[in-house]
Amino acid sequence: EVQLVESGGGLVQPGGSLRLSCAASGFTFSSYEMNWVRQAPGKGLEWVSYISSSGSTIYYADSVKGRFTISRDNAKNSLYLQMNSLRAEDTAVYYCARVSDSSGYYSFDYWGQGTLVTVSS
Amino acid sequence: SYVLTQPPSVSVAPGQTARITCGGNNIGSKSVHWYQQKPGQAPVLVVYDDSDRPSGIPERFSGSNSGNTATLTISRVEAGDEADYYCQVWDSSSDHPGVFGTGTKVTVL
Numbered sequence: 516e517v518q519l520v521e522s523g524g525g526l527v528q529p530g531g532s533l534r535l536s537c538a539a540s541g542f543t544f545s546s547y548e549m550n551w552v553r554q555a556p557g558k559g560l561e562w563v564s565y566i567s568s569s570g571s572t573i574y575y576a577d578s579v580k581g582r583f584t585i586s587r588d589n590a591k592n593s594l595y596l597q598m599n600s601l602r603a604e605d606t607a608v609y610y611c612a613r614v615s616d617s618s619g620y621y622s623f624d625y626w627g628q629g630t631l632v633t634v635s636s
Numbered sequence: 637s638y639v640l641t642q643p644p645s646v647s648v649a650p651g652q653t654a655r656i657t658c659g660g661n662n663i664g665s666k667s668v669h670w671y672q673q674k675p676g677q678a679p680v681l682v683v684y685d686d687s688d689r690p691s692g693i694p695e696r697f698s699g700s701n702s703g704n705t706a707t708l709t710i711s712r713v714e715a716g717d718e719a720d721y722y723c724q725v726w727d728s729s730s731d732h733p734g735v736f737g738t739g740t741k742v743t744v745l
Binding site (some may be wrong): 550552559560561562563565574575576577580585610612615617618619620621622623624626627629 | 637642666667669671673678679680681684685688690720722724725726731733734735736737738739
C-alpha cells in the first residue's frame with residue numbers, strides 16, 4: 516500500500532525556518548517525481564514545488580522561490596521541504612503528492628495527510 | 637502565469653447531474669486533472685488526462701475538455717459527493733508549471 520507521511524510542521528515565528536519531511540513507503544520512491552502542495556486555512560490548493568525522480572529538475576512557485584528548497588533522499592525514501600524566511604502567508608497545511616505514472620501529464624495520484632505550518636508571533 | 641477559473645459553488649439535488657467547469661486560455665490543448673477534497677481530508681484524484689478515471693473511482697465521474705473550458709460531470713449525485721473539487725494542469729511551458737483551479741464547493745441539496 517502506497518503511503519506518504521508528512522512531518523515537521525508546527526508553530527514558527529515570522530522570519531524563522533522549518534524543515535518538512537515526507538516519508539514514502541509501498542512503492543519504489545526513486546522512480547517517482549514528487550511535489551509539495553499547500554492549502555491555507557479555508558482556502559484552495561496551491562502548488563508549491565516539484566522535484567524529478569533523480570532530483571536533477573526542480574521547480575518552485577513564485578510565492579516561495581528563493582525561500583524554500585525542495586530535496587529528496589532516495590536511499591531514505593524521503594522528500595523534504597526546507598522553508599526559510601517564513602511569512603504569515605505561508606501558514607497552511609502542506610501536502611506531499613506523488614506524480615502518477617498512469618498519466619503522461621503530471622496528475623497527483625497519492626497524497627499524504629498533510630502537516631500544518633503556522634507562522635505567527 | 638496560467639490561470640484556471642472555477643465557479644465558487646454548485647448545488648445539485650440527489651440523483652441529478654452536477655457539472656463543474658474549469659476555464660483557462662486554450663485549456664483544450666492541455667490535459668486536465670480533477671480532485672475531490674472532503675473536509676479535513678487530503679485531495680483525491682477522481683479524473684486524470686481530461687477523462688480517465690483512477691481505479692476505484694465510480695463511473696459516475698467523467699470529464700471533458702475543449703476550447704477554453706474543461707468540465708467535470710458527476711452523474712446520479714449522492715450525498716457523499718458533497719465536497720470541494722479542484723481542476724489542475726501542468727503548464728510545461730512555464731518554470732512554475734503546477735496550476736490548480738480556484739475550487740468549487742459542491743452542495744447536495
